[in-house]
Every structure is written in structure tokens, then in C-alpha cells.
Amino acid sequence: MNLAGKRVLVTGGTRGIGRATVEAFLQAGARVAVNGSSAASVSSALAGLGAGDRAVAAPGDLGQVPGCQQVVERAVASLGGLDILVNNAGVGSPKPFEETTAVDWDATVNINLRAVYFCTKYAVPALRRAKGNVVNVASILGLGGRGAGLSLYCASKGGVVNLTRDLAIELAPDIRVNCICPGAVDTEMLQELGRSLGKGDVTAGYAILTQNRPMKRVARASEIANAILYFASDLASFVTGSIQVVDGGVMAKAG
Numbered sequence: 162m163n164l165a166g167k168r169v170l171v172t173g174g175t176r177g178i179g180r181a182t183v184e185a186f187l188q189a190g191a192r193v194a195v196n197g198s199s200a201a202s203v204s205s206a207l208a209g210l211g212a213g214d215r216a217v218a219a220p221g222d223l224g225q226v227p228g229c230q231q232v233v234e235r236a237v238a239s240l241g242g243l244d245i246l247v248n249n250a251g252v253g254s255p256k257p258f259e260e261t262t263a264v265d266w267d268a269t270v271n272i273n274l275r276a277v278y279f280c281t282k283y284a285v286p287a288l289r290r291a292k293g294n295v296v297n298v299a300s301i302l303g304l305g306g307r308g309a310g311l312s313l314y315c316a317s318k319g320g321v322v323n324l325t326r327d328l329a330i331e332l333a334p335d336i337r338v339n340c341i342c343p344g345a346v347d348t349e350m351l352q353e354l355g356r357s358l359g360k361g362d363v364t365a366g367y368a369i370l371t372q373n374r375p376m377k378r379v380a381r382a383s384e385i386a387n388a389i390l391y392f393a394s395d396l397a398s399f400v401t402g403s404i405q406v407v408d409g410g411v412m413a414k415a416g
């Protein structure tokens with residue numbers, strides 16, 4: 162895929178799915194602003210990428226609305242505009258529903274949903290100028306429940322799914338807005354679950370997690386990045402408001 166000259170902001174681009182997405186955009190010739198919650202996490206990611214001035218730093222805590230504005234403004238200034246926004250940053254934070262507090266709500270929903278809303282809002286003027294697009298990273302847990310202490314995660318990701326649909330309509334025809342819903346992906350976020358299921362052995366935990374799933378494995382982060390690049394590219398020039406599951410067939414199963 163050729164995305165030469167495209168200017169991209171990836172939130173949560175320091176590791177996991179975001180990092181794989183940054184690498185895929187760089188591979189395709191784009192210039193990328195990499196966000197993470199701290200200057201240290203971003204500079205360490207940039208050092209590992211070895212992309213020279215095609216990758217620039219856009220650190221900032223997206224849990225705060227002013228942080229969202231600063232990150233977007235910095236990315237637009239460093240890249241000289243913006244063609245593609247990937248709203249990927251997210252947190253898991255499992256906790257039984259009955260133990261959750263308003264503090265837990267803010268800690269999860271402010272990053273998983275509010276930051277998607279406000280990063281997009283602040284990016285719209287630049288995206289409109291560029292006739293650009295937004296790719297949101299939700300989850301299959303935005304389409305169905307799990308009943309395993311993930312109520313805040315499910316609520317926030319469900320919000321991202323329907324926000325995608327609404328913005329696709331309101332921002333058309335200038336800006337396309339799409340959403341990827343990954344299943345289980347091998348990143349730090351999932352390794353915690355793998356370790357707990359496998360009693361310290363992540364691989365054994367993944368085997369337990371996926372034994373009844375069609376593909377019998379978790380995804381590599383690059384497999385999610387590939388889908389993100391498709392939606393961000395001109396191959397998807399007539400695709401907006403689309404919610405794309407990338408889950409190895411999990412949601413295809415009834416019961």
C-alpha cells in the first residue's frame with residue numbers, strides 16, 4: 162500500500178496495536194505523529210522506530226480534554242496538517258460491576274470514549290482541509306457483552322461504535338469515519354489476562370482463551386494494523402460509518 166505524503170496521528174502509538182499501526186503507516190511511506198501518555202514512552206518508541214523525521218512526537222495524557230487538544234494541535238503543527246486520525250489509545254481496567262466507582266468510570270471512559278470524541282473534534286478542521294478520515298479502534302466488546310468485570314470497557318467501546326456511525330453522517334462528505342473492532346490481540350493489555358488464565362504462562366492462558374474460537378489463536382497486532390490501513394487508504398474511498406470486526410470469527414458464532 163502506498164500512503165506516501167499522508168500525515169497521520171496515532172493515539173496510543175507507543176506499543177501494542179498502536180505501535181504496529183505506526184510501523185505499518187511508516188512502511189507505506191506516511192509521516193506519523195506518535196502519541197503516548199508520557200514524553201518518556203513516546204521518545205522510547207520513536208528511538209525504536211528508527212524512522213528519522215518521518216515519525217514525530219505528540220505526547221500527552223488523553224484522559225484530560227486539554228490533553229486531547231494539545232496532542233492534536235502538536236501533531237498538526239509538526240506534520241503541517243493531518244490526513245488521518247487513528248483513535249487507538251485505550252485502557253482495560255477490569256473490575257466487578259458492583260465494585261466500580263465514579264473514579265473507575267472516569268479512568269476508563271475518559272480515555273476510551275471521551276478522548277475519541279475530543280481528539281476527533283479538535284482534528285476536524287485539519288481533516289476537513291485535507292478531505293481526510295478517522296479510524297477508531299473499539300472492540301468486539303463494543304458489540305456484545307462478556308459479563309466478566311468489563312462493564313466500563315464494554316460501555317466505553319459501545320459508545321465508540323455508535324459515535325463512529327453518527328460522525329460518519331455529520332462529517333460527510335468531507336471526512337470519512339470508520340471503526341475497527343478487534344477480538345483478542347497479543348499486546349500488553351491482553352498478556353495480563355493470558356498470565357492470569359495460564360497461572361503465569363501467557364501462552365497457556367491464550368490457549369485456554371481461544372480453545373473454542375474458530376482460529377484457535379489470538380491476533381498479532383500487525384493483523385489489526387492492516388485493517389486500519391485499509392480504512393485509512395483510498396482503497397476505502399466510499400467506505401464510511403463502517404464497523405469492521407477483526408476477530409478471527411469470534412462474532413460469527415451463535416452461542
Ligand SMILES: NC(=O)c1ccc[n+]([C@@H]2O[C@H](COP(=O)([O-])OP(=O)(O)OC[C@H]3O[C@@H](n4cnc5c(N)ncnc54)[C@H](OP(=O)(O)O)[C@@H]3O)[C@@H](O)[C@H]2O)c1
Pocket residue numbers: 172173174175176177178179196197198199202203221222223224249250251252253272298299300301342343344345346347348349350351
Ligand atoms: N489487545 C486486545 O486484545 C484488544 C482487543 C480489542 C480492542 N483493543 C483496543 O485496542 C487499543 C490498543 O490496545 P492495546 O492492546 O494495543 O493496548 P496497550 O498495549 O495496553 O497499549 C495502550 C496504548 O494506549 C496508550 N495510552 C493509555 N492511556 C493513555 C492516556 N491516558 N493518554 C495517552 N495514551 C494512552 C499507551 O501509551 P503509553 O505507553 O504512553 O502509556 C499505549 O500506547 C485500545 O483501544 C484497546 O481497547 C485491544
